[in-house]
Amino acid sequence: MIELSAIPSLSGVYLFKDRKGKIIYVGKAKNLKNRLKSYFQHGEPDPRKSRMIELVKDFSYIVTSNEFEALILEANLIKEHKPPFNVLLRDDKNYPYLKITITEEWPKIEVVRKPKKDGNLYFGPYVPAQTMWEALSFIRRNFPIRTCKYNLNRPIRPCVQYQMKRCPAPCAGLIDKKEYMKGVEEAVLFLKGKRKQLIESLRQRMQKLSEDLKFEEAARLRDQIKKLERIFDKQRVVSLNLEDIDVIGVYIENSKISVNVLFVRNGLLVGSRDYIIKKAFYETTGNLLRSIIEALYSKDVLIPPSIIILQNIPENAEEIKKWLEEKRSDTVRLRKPFSKEEKDLINMAINNAKIHLKSRLSPFETTLNELKQRLNLKEFPSKIGAFDVSTLFGMHSVGSFIYWEDGTFNKNYYRHLKIKETQGIDDYSSMKEIVYRVVKKFDTEDGVPKPDFILIDGGRGHLNSALKVVDELKEEINVFAIAKEPDRLIFPDGMELLLEDNRPSSILLRKIRDEAHRFAISYHKKLRKKAAFTSLLEKIPGIGKKRRLTLLKHYGSVSRIKEASEEDIALLPGFTLKLAKRVLERLNREL
Known part of the structure; x- marks a missing residue:
């Protein structure tokens, strides 16, 4: 029994746990008592909330000094425990950046996976990483900047990169500091997308070399300018007026959440990342957006940009803003799109999220979506329980319960059921008995998790018997019967749906029915064999x-x-x- 009376009316973090003590959800609250009461009070049922609360058998909480402290603690606990009902952006890859070490006397360029607050310049994130490797390759061929990690405190012999004309060999003193830093500045301009400024600087140098009759070097700069113009033309320029921004688009369908993040740096679209969230609990769009932002930037590998654009303002925007600014060490703005360019970007992100979700639907998920529509279910069905009563040769009635979950039969939740209370051969009473014994133990320690709906092997009479039990136990669950000759699904209101076609959802329902029948028959045979053995020995x-x-x-x-x-x-x-x-x-x- 969940006890709420002793909970303080203070800010803090709460942790919901299942029957095994595993943390399944972490949340924060300005008022812990009011927040926790809202989960367990009766009201308009929310399928997402109901699905989670059914599994909650215990909880704990941590009081904090203020709501901002609660937000930080919530993000850290989610990161540590990865609760299944929180928004988790599952991504094993880090985000690659290019780093120019301007704090060193002879700056170098290198690839890093985790930016630091060390005074150096970081460019990225590059998603996919291919764009970063292309940029690095261009810099190595066209700008005199080293990529090695050698200590340059004393001269050393130049390496093969110098011979390949990909490094000016500052290690051997073959270039002066002013000329070297000019190449570093040009590489920075290139990475920042400062096309006009960079090309103008190179043209001035080319003109000066021509005047000094250094025609070979001037020709090299001319070729470099042409290459730069070609590569700048290939880049996706979103707007010359935009700062560094991340654009977060969200699309929701069938309880699945698809997220697309566009990374814009210096007006250039440098990459994007897609995520699919299948099981998360959220109450409002603002609550969902807050959770997505926390999940996205909780890792230290992604530095928040100066602007984050979303389709709606997230919940607790001020606390989120403060948290992001601590990570960035600078100002961060959370807002909806203003300009036409920004509106185009958010629409692009939402459309990308939609396309990604559609492309990720497996044949199995397509089947469940079809099943949801044909059965008029509110939620995507991922767990189905099925009952059958078997009577052979007018004796030994037995029951079976089988459990289908996420595309496979979960035999840990199978149950053989002896008919104990029903006298004689009475299929309807036997069905009522076995349904009662299983349903009353849904989500208990010695029971099974509550399925999304129940399937009864039988006709209208069998269905009515099961419905009486569900009504008596006050369980909110859909119940259908599947009958033979012809194969058809019977709804509680009497409507019937033929299942003799080859639609994937029809095949799945028949398969579940047949497995329940097989399991009942196997139990029946086992009991008859045991009875024959016992009677002979008697x-x-x-x-x-x-x-x-x-x-x-x-x-x-x-x-x-x-x-x-x-x-x-x-x-x-x-x-x-x-x-x-x-x-x-x-x-x-x-x-």
Whole structure:
């Protein structure tokens, strides 16, 4: 039982846990007491909230001094525990940057995965990384800047990069500091996308070389300018007026969230990244956007830009802004798009998110989407439970429950069910009995997780029996029956849906029905075999219940007992050689 009365009305972070004590959600609150009460009070049901709350068996909380401190702690706990119902941007890759070490006497350029606040220049992130390698390759061929990590405190022999004309060899003193720094400045202009400024600087140098009759060097600069013009023409110029910005577009369909982030640096679109979020809990769009921002920038590999553009303002925008500014060590603005260029960018990001989500739908997910639409379900079904009652030769009614989850049958949740209370052969009462025994234990320690809907193998009478149980237990769950001849799905309101076509959703429903029936039949056969074995042994004088159980445990079948010797049987507890001989004589005579 969740106890809420002792919770303080202070800011802090709360952690929801499942029956095994695993943290499944981390949240923050300005008022812990009010926030936690809102999860458990009755009201308009929210499918996302209900799905999570059903699994919550315990919680804990941490009080903080203020809401901003709570936000930082929440982000750190999500990063550490990765709760399944929080927004997690699963991305094992870091974001590559180009770094120019302007704090060194002879700056170098290198690739790094984690920017630092060290006074050097960082350019990126480059997503995909191919664009970064192309930029680095161009710089090495066209700007005199080193890429090595040698200590240049004392002269050394130039390496092969000098011979390939890809480094001016400051290590050997073959270039003066002023000329070298000119190449560094031009590389910085190139990475910042300062086309006009860079080309004008190179043209001035080319003109000066021509005047000094250094025609070969001037020709090299002429060729370099042509290459630069070509590469600048290939770059995606979003706007010459934009600063460094990230544009976050979000598209939601069937409880799945697709996120596309566009990285714009100095007016150039340098890359983008896509994420799919399948299970996250959120209450409002603002709450979702806040969680996405926290997840995106909680890693130290991505420095927040000066502007983040979103389709809506996130929840707790001021606290988020303060948190981002601490990470950036500078001002950060969170806002909706203003200019036409910015509106085009947010529309591009949302459209990219939509396209990415559609492209990631597997045939399995397409089947579930089809099932959701045909059954008029509110949520994407990922867990289905199915019941069947089996009666062979007018005796031994048994029940089965099977569990289908995320594309496969989860046998950990299968249940064989003996009919205990129903007298005689009564399929409807038997169905009611087994449904009651399983449903009342949904989401308990010795039960199974509540499925998205229940499938009953049978007709309208079987369905009505199951619906009575669900109503009696006050469970909010969809229940359908699947009948034969012809194969059809029966809805609670009596509507029927034919399943004899080859649509993927029809095939899936029939497959689940057949598995429930197979599992029930297997149990039925097991019980009949055991009953036949027991009744045969009961006829042998001297073999009571205890000795029958000993034989059953040790040999498992009559045929294996017949294959045993008198001496082997006599070794069992409670048996003598005379009794063993009697058992074998009777079995050989009866069989």
